[in-house]
Amino acid sequence: MSTYQKALTASASAVLALLVATACSPEPGASGTGSGAPPKPAAGGSALAAVDTLTVKGRAPKTGYEREKFGRAWSDVDRNGCGTRDDILARDLTGVRFTDGRCKVASGTLADDPYTGRSVDYVRGRSKVDIDHVVALSDAWQKGAQKWDPGTRLRFANDPLNLLAVDSTANRRKSDGDAATWLPPNKAYRCTYVARQVAVKKKYGVWVTAGERDAMKRVLAGCPGQRLP
Numbered sequence: 001m002s003t004y005q006k007a008l009t010a011s012a013s014a015v016l017a018l019l020v021a022t023a024c025s026p027e028p029g030a031s032g033t034g035s036g037a038p039p040k041p042a043a044g045g046s047a048l049a050a051v052d053t054l055t056v057k058g059r060a061p062k063t064g065y066e067r068e069k070f071g072r073a074w075s076d077v078d079r080n081g082c083g084t085r086d087d088i089l090a091r092d093l094t095g096v097r098f099t100d101g102r103c104k105v106a107s108g109t110l111a112d113d114p115y116t117g118r119s120v121d122y123v124r125g126r127s128k129v130d131i132d133h134v135v136a137l138s139d140a141w142q143k144g145a146q147k148w149d150p151g152t153r154l155r156f157a158n159d160p161l162n163l164l165a166v167d168s169t170a171n172r173r174k175s176d177g178d179a180a181t182w183l184p185p186n187k188a189y190r191c192t193y194v195a196r197q198v199a200v201k202k203k204y205g206v207w208v209t210a211g212e213r214d215a216m217k218r219v220l221a222g223c224p225g226q227r228l229p
Helices: 003-024 047-051 084-092 137-141 150-157 168-174 187-204 210-221
Strands: 094-098 105-110 120-123 129-133 163-167
Touching (some): 084 163, 105 163, 163 168, 187 210
Antiparallel strands (some): 094 105, 105 120, 129 163
């Protein structure tokens, strides 16, 4: 092979190597997921630290709030054939019996009600068990949800993270209170309760008032090892 041919071959090889290297190298800022989207944040983490990631603003007016703004109550958003209320009852009760063998919960026991610590019997049609929105829909409405699209409000209202089977009397006393105005009488559950509120508000970008933030911190300061659910 002539000197000229050897030089030409070497040049072609160098160009080819450059092209391969360029094609395989990620662009600056790429996430490595293949989609270019930033990686999702890891689940869990310190609940106390997470409080400082929440936006702090004043409460907006309740004007325009209606339960229907969050979609039809207890929709089957996960498309498993069962309404959300029955999904949560089946998750949280023990000794569950169904009226239809699969979905409609006929009876069961809330063996350790998170809000009171008592055992509460559930019988369909005359229940002393409510499904509570840990972050109340009205509270969310006044702290950002009024600007959400209907689909987001529907998901929020049916998100298992935001739902608990609880004693109906305690739930009605809570009404739409936040951590600054209501905490579970069962003090042993308060850290878990507030951590769940923080997780829900963080997930959906619901803001907190200054008083609410301070109340959250007071509770979680007593259990600094509490993790987000």
